[in-house]
Amino acid sequence: MYLNHLGVICALGNNPHEVWQNAVRGSQLGMQTSNFPLVDGTPIIVGQVADEQLPSLAAMPPNYQTRNNQLAAAALTDLRSAIENCKAQFGAERVAVIVGTSTSGIAEGEQALKHYTEQQKLPDSFHYSMQEMAAPADFIAQYCGVSGPRYSISIACSSSARALMSAREILTSGLADAVIVGGVDSLCRLTLNGFRALESTSAGLCQPFSKQRDGINIGEAAAFFIATREPLADAADQICLRGAGHASDAYHMTAPEPHGRGAQLAISAALRQANLAPQAIDYINLHGTGTPLNDAMEASALASLELNHAFASSTKPLTGHTLGAAGALEAALCWLTLNATEGQLPMHCYDGVYDDAIEKLPLVTSDSKLEHRAQHCLSNSFAFGGNNVALIFSRSDVGGTTNDSTD
The missing domain is CATH 3.40.47.10 (Thiolase/Chalcone synthase)
Structure with a gap:
């Protein structure tokens, strides 16, 4: 798509x-x-x-x-x-x-x-x-x-x-x-x-x-x-939804499953559908709400899937958590990242004191920059009720499958 x-x-x-x-x-x-x-x-x-x-x-x-x-x-x-x-x-x-x-x-x-x-x-x-x-x-x-x-x-x-x-x-x-x-x-x-x-x-x-x-x-x-289904002729900038996955961890109405099992299922499904190895992801837009439980769960899930190599940022300190609009807004930031020509990435804003009790992620700073244009971005959205969605977006000029089947 x-x-x-x-x-x-x-x-x-x-x-x-x-x-x-x-x-x-x-x-x-x-x-x-x-x-x-x-x-x-x-x-x-x-x-x-x-x-x-x-x-x-x-x-x-x-x-x-x-x-x-x-x-x-x-x-x-x-x-x-x-x-x-x-x-x-x-x-x-x-x-x-x-x-x-x-x-x-x-x-x-x-x-x-x-x-x-x-x-x-x-x-x-x-x-x-x-x-x-x-x-x-x-x-x-x-x-x-x-x-x-x-x-x-x-x-x-x-x-x-x-x-x-x-x-x-x-x-x-x-x-x-x-x-x-x-x-x-x-x-x-x-x-x-x-x-x-x-x-x-x-x-x-x-x-x-x-x-x-x-x-x-x-x-x-x-x-x-x-x-x-096919790119529009009047669109100068296009990206593909290359992979998507969704899963419910059925753990709690508001708290995430501590190890991120539902998140892992969603992200794994998105990677399979995109036919990509974790190492292919250039940037991750984190769900990153800033709550103690969510951030620990997300860091654990990404590390378990060997995705803790990619630059990552939560953009919620810049926009607020926009709830039902968050998935689309953060997809928009991935869209803009993939269309950027200078390797720039959305900033991760916080006090700079990373919680060493959770898995380490390479958060985007003012000095972070890709050596090439981003090709693949992952966006995570985790919700109350254990609703986990992971989306992988790719530049439309990057070869490979754009499989539109569901997983």
Whole structure:
């Protein structure tokens, strides 16, 4: 499956160029104190998109007017021309929409509940369908004027990674000729207070793989691609989803299996499908949340599979953990890495004190640089409920299989 075009917005920037430039610099300018107050009044750092960067949806039906959909619309700005070309080439009914999300319009539901508490009625602007997980897929289909299959996937923090796998299945089955695929999630009090209640949030900026790591920062983002079986003629930059694997470790609702057995199964399946040895991977975008258990598990899984040779970074200190959008956002960073010509890599930002109690990984620093253009990248997404997804992306000009079978 080819990923032909990219649209993205997050704390790092409002388009692919900004996101890439800030990622390689390790910019944390988008990480700021949340304007969503926590129940206990504690300030919390999040990766937030400025309101002025989001388009108005006043022309859309009221039930589509959510921040989640504004983020999606902003990311789709750079794809609109390519989507129109796909509609002309394949027909609107042959363009599908698959979205990973976990919040959808919950923030609007929170605002409506507050209004109800104060005035004993829901606001006229509120529609329950805003909160449904299918809402982003329905919105994108109407916003872009496409009528192929559309649905959302919501399996916590691996949602949009799984959406990319699902897009490949839709294309392989012949149900569509192009797929608008990716993920979107927006900040809301439910998410922030929920992670706070789990004692998973960091007191400051998150520090993945640091000896002092104490939790995550939450973020919001949208990232979308146009996926096709064959490369599109109008796409200058393309990469392939060359291998993918998913597995459930069935260990705990929120805690990872300590040795990363589910993660190992997913990564191994992705390597087999890509027909690659571990040594072929040039860069790993780590799940790297900054929680004690997750980072130890991921380091153990990678070392067990002899993947601790590759440069690696967690980009969550730059974007926040964008939950259902994380898999697509981090796939976008792999897409940008593979299209970079100077061997640059997304920075790993932390205090520099690696936890020597866990397996050692070669984290990207300001001095890290590949001697050649990256050819293969691995992206890990591990979620509540033991949902583990591993994706391997390759440059489209690199020889070998682009096997589209599932594993």
